[in-house]
Amino acid sequence: xxxTSDDAVLDRADxxxxxxxxxxxxxxxxxxAILCASPRPLGAYEILDAMREGTRTLAPPTVYRALDFLLxxxxxxxxxxxxxxxxxxxxxxxxxxxxxxxxxxGAVAEIEDEAIARSLGSAASMSGFQPQRRVVEVIGTCAGCxxxxx
Amino acid sequence: xxxTSDDAVLDRADxxxxxxxxxxxxxxxxxxAILCASPRPLGAYEILDAMREGTRTLAPPTVYRALDFLLxxxxxxxxxxxxxxxxxxxxxxxxxxxxxxxxxxGAVAEIEDEAIARSLGSAASMSGFQPQRRVVEVIGTCAGCxxxxx
DNA sequence: AAACAGTCGGATACAGTATAACGTCTCGCG
DNA sequence: CGCGAGACGTTATACTGTATCCGACTGTTT
Ligand SMILES: [Zn+2]
Ligand SMILES: [Zn+2]
Ligand SMILES: [Zn+2]
Ligand SMILES: [Zn+2]
Numbered sequence: 503x504x505x506t507s508d509d510a511v512l513d514r515a516d517x518x519x520x521x522x523x524x525x526x527x528x529x530x531x532x533x534x535a536i537l538c539a540s541p542r543p544l545g546a547y548e549i550l551d552a553m554r555e556g557t558r559t560l561a562p563p564t565v566y567r568a569l570d571f572l573l574x575x576x577x578x579x580x581x582x583x584x585x586x587x588x589x590x591x592x593x594x595x596x597x598x599x600x601x602x603x604x605x606x607x608g609a610v611a612e613i614e615d616e617a618i619a620r621s622l623g624s625a626a627s628m629s630g631f632q633p634q635r636r637v638v639e640v641i642g643t644c645a646g647c648x649x650x651x652x
Numbered sequence: 653x654x655x656t657s658d659d660a661v662l663d664r665a666d667x668x669x670x671x672x673x674x675x676x677x678x679x680x681x682x683x684x685a686i687l688c689a690s691p692r693p694l695g696a697y698e699i700l701d702a703m704r705e706g707t708r709t710l711a712p713p714t715v716y717r718a719l720d721f722l723l724x725x726x727x728x729x730x731x732x733x734x735x736x737x738x739x740x741x742x743x744x745x746x747x748x749x750x751x752x753x754x755x756x757x758g759a760v761a762e763i764e765d766e767a768i769a770r771s772l773g774s775a776a777s778m779s780g781f782q783p784q785r786r787v788v789e790v791i792g793t794c795a796g797c798x799x800x801x802x
Numbered sequence: 803a804a805a806c807a808g809t810c811g812g813a814t815a816c817a818g819t820a821t822a823a824c825g826t827c828t829c830g831c832g
Numbered sequence: 833c834g835c836g837a838g839a840c841g842t843t844a845t846a847c848t849g850t851a852t853c854c855g856a857c858t859g860t861t862t
Contacts, residue, residue: 527839546819561842566820571839582732583787585819585848600772602781615775621767622750622790629761630795631752637733637789640772645780677810696848711813716849718811735819735848 508538511589515577518593524575533568534589537578542608543586581610583639588612598636604644606651611644658688661739665727668743674725683718684739687728692758693736731760733789738762748786754794756801761794 512535519526526534536552537544544552550565569587572578577593580586581601588601591612600618602611618638626633643651662685669676676684686702687694694702700715719737722728727743730736731751738751741762750768752761768788776783793801 525839529840559841562820563822563842564840567840582789583785600775602776602779604781605784611779611781613775613779615771617771618768618775621765621771622788625750625763625765625768626752626790626792629752629763630798631754631761631790631792632798633790633792634755635733635791637787637791638772639732639787640776640781640783640785641787642776642784643782648780648782675809679811709812711811712849713813713851714811 508535511538515575515593518577519575522575524571529564530568530571533565534572534577537572537587538589540588543581543584543588543610545584545586549587579612581639582637583641600638601640602644603639603641604647605641606643606647609644609646658685661688665725665743668727669725672725674721679714680718680721683715684722684727687722687737688739693731693734693738693760695734695736699737729762731789732787733791750788751790752794753789753791754797755791756793756797759794759796 512531515531515534516526532553533549536549546562546565546569549569550560550562553560553565569578569580573580575593576590576596578587578589579599579601581588581603584603588610590599592614597614598619599612599614602613604610619636622636622638623633662681665681665684666676682703683699686699696712696715696719699719700710700712703710703715719728719730723730725743726740726746728737728739729749729751731738731753734753738760740749742764747764748769749762749764752763754760769786772786772788773783
């Protein structure tokens with residue numbers, strides 16, 4: 503993330519949670535803020551370190567609980583191939599997106615491609631399979647790094 | 653896996669490795685055999701336990717080294733969302749497949765869907781992204797379990 | 803035969819990721 | 833006020849994966 507206005511994202515998250523009758527508590531908001539401020543995905547322990555800035559004493563479960571909540575609410579995504587988390591770029595509507603992960607610079611692009619979703623869905627239904635969660639992560643080199651690297 | 657003839661898979665793997673000038677050693681063959689005999693993906697430590705059957709004393713690096721080799725040779729795949737491994741169902745030709753993972757019975761189907769591959773490729777090239785590895789895992793309910801569950 | 807290089811794998815220790823279990827505090831409600 | 837639910841602190845522990853060092857074996861060179 504690290505968008506032009508992270509505060510806006512946080513405020514939108516606030517509104518979303520209120521509308522859903524769930525609480526974006528201080529800890530949860532803090533985790534979301536840290537993720538949104540990072541240009542690359544963060545591991546749970548990196549988030550933990552970031553939250554400890556300023557002599558706070560926190561343990562892993564605190565972070566994992568906040569992450570569980572944010573994942574449930576679709577405010578963050580987990581990148582399985584990296585064991586890391588990113589803020590969602592468009593949490594307003596429920597979605598299942600795909601990720602392009604640059605192994606050179608670490609940047610991650612979240613895309614929402616209709617064609618991928620369709621082909622995934624039809625492959626599943628051909629097998630009589632009922633999808634619940636989709637993990638689609640492409641690891642490679644982003645446009646910027648490909649330029650430099652040549 | 654747990655196909656009709658696991659030995660056949662092993663023998664084919666042998667031939668493949670010989671053709672490539674690499675060695676399918678006893679340990680590697682053993683890991684592959686264990687994976688092929690299992691109806692569901694196995695974690696590294698489950699493989700380790702299986703290999704210890706009969707008072708053998710083995711440490712994690714042994715299994716991870718064998719898995720690294722088998723992954724490089726395309727004889728097994730890693731399921732990132734499960735931290736587990738499966739034998740490949742068609743290792744003869746290099747491929748990048750997709751997985752349907754039933755969270756009820758634990759069974760995994762490896763599919764190779766041209767449409768998914770195409771849509772993934774075109775989404776990447778639209779972003780100028782150069783894919784190297786593709787992780788596509790759909791978690792849900794398989795046809796069999798959906799039947800029973802209703 | 804002796805020396806050597808390369809690969810495989812045994813063994814110990816450790817790093818990184820995630821959760822179980824239990825206690826406390828607070829808030830909203832009857 | 834007394835109660836129940838949810839959030840969070842705290843400790844300990846489980847699970848997943850690596851770094852490192854060393855010894856055994858194989859095939860090659862001299
Ligand atoms: Zn998203
Ligand atoms: Zn890049
Ligand atoms: Zn395969
Ligand atoms: Zn099933």
